Amino acid sequence: MAGNSTRRILGPFNRVEGDLEVQVEIDEGRIESAWVNSPLYRGFEQILVGKDPRDALVITPRICGICSVSQSVAAARALADAQGIEQTPNGLLATNLILACENVADHLSHFYLFFMPDFARSDYAEHAWHRDAAERFVAQKGSASRDMLPARSEWMHITGLLAGKWPHSLALQPGGTTRAIEPREKLRLQSIVAGFRRFLETTLFADKLENVAAIATEDELMAWAGQHAGGDFAHFVRIAASAGLAKLGRATDHFMSYGAYATGHPNETHRFESGIWFDGRRESFEQRAITEDISHAWMHAQRTPKHPFDGSTLPDADIADAYSWCKAPRYNGRVFEVGAVARQLIDGHPLIAELVTNGGGNVFSRVVARLLELARVVPMMEGWIKAIAIGETFCNQGKLPKDGEGVGLVEAARGSLGHWLQIKHGRILNYQIVAPTTWNFSPRDQDDVPGALEQALIGTEVGDNGKQTVSIQHIVRSFDPCMVCTVH
Amino acid sequence: MTTALRTLWLQSGSCGGCSMSLLNAESPDLYATLEYAGIELLWHPSLSEASNGEFIDLLNRIMSGEQALDILCLEGSVMRGPNDTGRFHMLAGTGRPMMQWIADLSRKARYTIAIGSCAAFGGVTMAGGNPTEACGLQYEGNQPGGLLGEDWHSPEGLRVINVAGCPVHPGWVTDTLAQVAMGDMDETQLDEWNRPRSYTNHLVHHGCTRNEFYEFKASAEAPSDQGCMMEHMGCLGTQAHADCNRRPWNGEGSCIRGGYACINCTAPVFEEPGHPFTETPKIAGIPIGLPTDMPKAWFVALASLSKAATPKRLRENAVADHIVVPPGSDKKRGER
């Protein structure tokens, strides 16, 4: 620590889901060190113990109102794993659609409501682009919200039809979904997606989704943004170049994805492949390599990092050296970043591969990956709707074992979410949850290695007294954190 | 209506789902609905620009009286643990337990509104023995008290308005805010749990698409079956106070239309039904927890009568996930 460094406590960060505090140590206008604190603990893993395993389908979605469906899918998969059953083909398609509906809505909310309003801040008043950005994106009053909110609400009708409501649906079951649709509802789903496609192709991209998904290099992206300047994505690309977002918030550059959107095929199991990205190479993913470390969390009764099946959650606000309710998940003992950028990189999308090769995971590449995902997922959804076989069943029925265990893995909008369930005498013996932001906003581990956001903040220029926090805001929000999932 | 009511929205032990549900408001969208209703959001955690110190300054200005506050909305339960210290939720950047901020701010606001069953009663955070000592603003489960105490009244003389639900329907919130802004909110508008009667004067059972199955006791037996879910699948729609089947969710949805039971999420202690949520507890084959106002003997008589009279169409459709026997037409068969 340098002689005249200062410490600042920042928080609460809004336009993230839940409550977040960050401590930074600043030396000569740069962040030397950062500590990320999740200041809210709700005890879901304690609540679940002793309950009927099926109750996890009611309780775990309520961990999070923004990735509620992802929690449901993880719970349903953990139960399916314990029962040894699979979803019916229709159930699998409906699950993909409900999950994709949530992920797409989350990416959209993140871009328009959470991330872009920071460019309307007076910190940027000197920039030539500020007036336009403020007119379009300022919080609550910007013209973009008038376009985006109705489009989002109509989009959520997909969940209304297929899952009853959003958030907190009970439609996602181990063997499929509870809502078979009729022919007219299949047509309705197609219309909803068509309407949303039009919104994306008019307002966000000002181009066809297929053209956006085909952008393969950074140069192509820049040229494309010049040609489709009227869209909000191009607007972002221009601001990003001026504000230097590609130079902000680089973390570990190790990435992980559990694989997104199940296919039901044994060979190619996911539409976005699973894997890890370590030292610039793709490797296969193995859930046994995951551990959680509690050395800096307000938790006790566990000395060494443990796989979630051996983990426990016993809060203790008096632990010395702790500074967060968040545990520190590690893969093979290392810090990994999760989210859309990880998914698209591991799936081999050439644009994201190039952006990450050039500048790592950073504020720019994280946002680009999210928007790219919108352009890739919506056309997939059109295919899934078409593939629904009217008249075939949506849900297989299984029987829970008296004793057993199951793992449920899913890609939420924000990244890899896992549920680890153990059943004894027909009751939940242990239920451990590792959420995407638990990975990204993890505290230090037993070797004092900081988590992904803690690393991403180091080196950020924040002005003499750390007064210029706008870069910190961008970096924090570029992960699209969900703090209520982080600790649960 | 002269000036818009200045509204502060805070989250504590919440999942954020009530705010996310609120974003589903439509015809018109949320911002337009609030503007026309006369509600100005001073600050909302998902929607406002102000962050860090800017937000803490706002709280301090409200506390000093420099900034007037008309409505305080709290989403999420009050976290009192461990051991009443409130350390399970310290408001970031302030080093102070959130429960103290909530108690202080509720003295300043003309109206305090609990958004969702967590803020109203404690909600799902209280399940499983309540490991975090969570409670609602003026209830702890179904017991009066909570953070503020049974006798607490806002400066306008009202107790906490409980817009209960897990999550809330966007219309329940915007209607309540509009009612307050119009000056139409008084005790007559609130039910026995201080929930707005605008949606709790109905039962979920009203307008349920499965009512015909209910009449004939043609029951669903497994998830995705189309029959009535009261007999086997844990549906509490006949007891749950809410208008979910009259005022759909996300276009055409509701829990039941989505194929699963109503778990009575607007009621205190819904989180601990005392049995698995999706299984109807029974004594001697008769569901305990009969429809509100229905005598047991009457139910038993009705059930055996209607089961005997159940048409084939309903009997078969009840245990299928799509229509296997469509309604026939007498005219076509010449049976008039």
Ligand code: SF4
């Ligand atoms: S009991 Fe439930 S499923 Fe049956 S008719 Fe009433 S609300 Fe519908």
Ligand code: SF4
């Ligand atoms: S149907 Fe029942 S459980 Fe579902 S939202 Fe309405 S009151 Fe809550």
